[in-house]
Amino acid sequence: MSRLKTDSLFYRLFSTAPHLLFELLGESPAIPYQFQSVEVKQTAFRLDGIFLPPASDPDLPIYFVEVQFQLDPDLYRRLFAEIFLFLAQNPRIRHWKAVVILARRSIEPKQKLAYVSLLESDQVERIYLNQLPPDSGLPGINLVRLVVASRRQAAKQARKLLTQVEQGEPWLPQGVLLELIETIMVYKFSESSREEIAKMLGLAESITQTRVYQEGKLEGRAEGRLEGKLEGKLEGKLEGRAEGKLEGERSLIVRLLTRRMGTLSPGVLTQLQGLSLEQVEALGEALLDFATPSDLDNWFTSL
Incomplete structure (x- = not known):
């Protein structure tokens, strides 16, 4: 890759x-x-x-x-x-x-x-x-091992990981985990369609069309708008989906600011919605230096 x-x-x-x-x-x-x-x-x-x-x-x-x-x-x-x-x-x-x-x-x-x-x-x-240890009981490590697996071994490892995800206690919504597995396979077999990759994995349809993926996607959104962030950061970056990228960047900034400063006021959220992509990216760098809510207010004032 x-x-x-x-x-x-x-x-x-x-x-x-x-x-x-x-x-x-x-x-x-x-x-x-x-x-x-x-x-x-x-x-x-x-x-x-x-x-x-x-x-x-x-x-x-x-x-x-x-x-x-x-x-x-x-x-x-x-x-x-x-x-x-x-x-x-x-x-x-x-x-x-x-x-x-x-x-x-x-x-x-x-x-x-x-x-x-x-x-x-x-x-x-x-x-x-x-x-990394083979056949780890930790899905996260097995997910990373899939990234470096040879193309010859990838399908077998992915099928085993799918079984582990479906039978184990997920540390992420199942739909999100399934999407990550398919994404890795799409990267490794970029010349193949999602339907062809689904066949490699022993599935009747693409992971993104399965019921468990759709349910997991909704769960993921409820837990942190993961879908918007991932679409914005990966698909927006790689496929030129500028609108999705901006929404994903905003979602990420909201999460980072909330963790640093607590619940954001409606006024701050409104101001964030009005920022351009360049301004959102600049805020992402600036917030590393923020210590109090007044730092954020001063940043908005400087625009």
């Missing part, structure tokens, strides 16, 4: 299920984190993903995530430059960790002597996806 496809796919996985990162790390934080992709100000740097703790718990670490599926000799040079520049721009951050997710060990840069002390510290964790 191309860098664009893997970035978009992991954005979708982590934005839908932020706890998936901690499942990979073998950790279980008591407080939920929020995930977002962040561009470092005044540079061309863009961090693949940042997991932010609630503003009420500043002592919890922030997690920087880098996903790499191809050899990049400058990976660590770029990653640590991005991290330390971000920390310089956000001095309130007290603790941080970096998680580097690599498709396999062989694509890890060989020239890393300058960063050995960081890489061997407790602050950096490297995960090699092809070394």
Whole structure:
């Protein structure tokens, strides 16, 4: 898969299920984190993903995530430059960790002597996806294993995961999980139609047409408007659906602001509805520095 496809796919996985990162790390934080992709100000740097703790718990670490599926000799040079520049721009951050997710060990840069002390510290964790335990009882890990499965093994693994999702206790609405499985398969078999992929999975119809998907989609909307966010961030980004992207960006901003500042007033929600896509994206970066509701008011005043 191309860098664009893997970035978009992991954005979708982590934005839908932020706890998936901690499942990979073998950790279980008591407080939920929020995930977002962040561009470092005044540079061309863009961090693949940042997991932010609630503003009420500043002592919890922030997690920087880098996903790499191809050899990049400058990976660590770029990653640590991005991290330390971000920390310089956000001095309130007290603790941080970096998680580097690599498709396999062989694509890890060989020239890393300058960063050995960081890489061997407790602050950096490297995960090699092809070394994840097989037949894990955790659906989240099995979902990530499907991303790196060979095309020959993918259909078998996907069918097994479908059975696990249907029989187990879902950590996401079933419809959302089913859609993620189909999305991974669509990325891996981009030349095949959804109907052909459904046959690979032993289904009579596309996952998105099944009753459980439709029910799960409604449940997902009720729990956080996941469908709008995912359509806006993935389909809007990849297929040019600008209107869906704007709605998805707004939904994400509302969630982030609510977690930081509590329930938003009707006036604030009205102001958010009037923002353009560029303004919504700018607000997504600015809110990292917000500490009180007055910061948001000042941001609107500056428009």
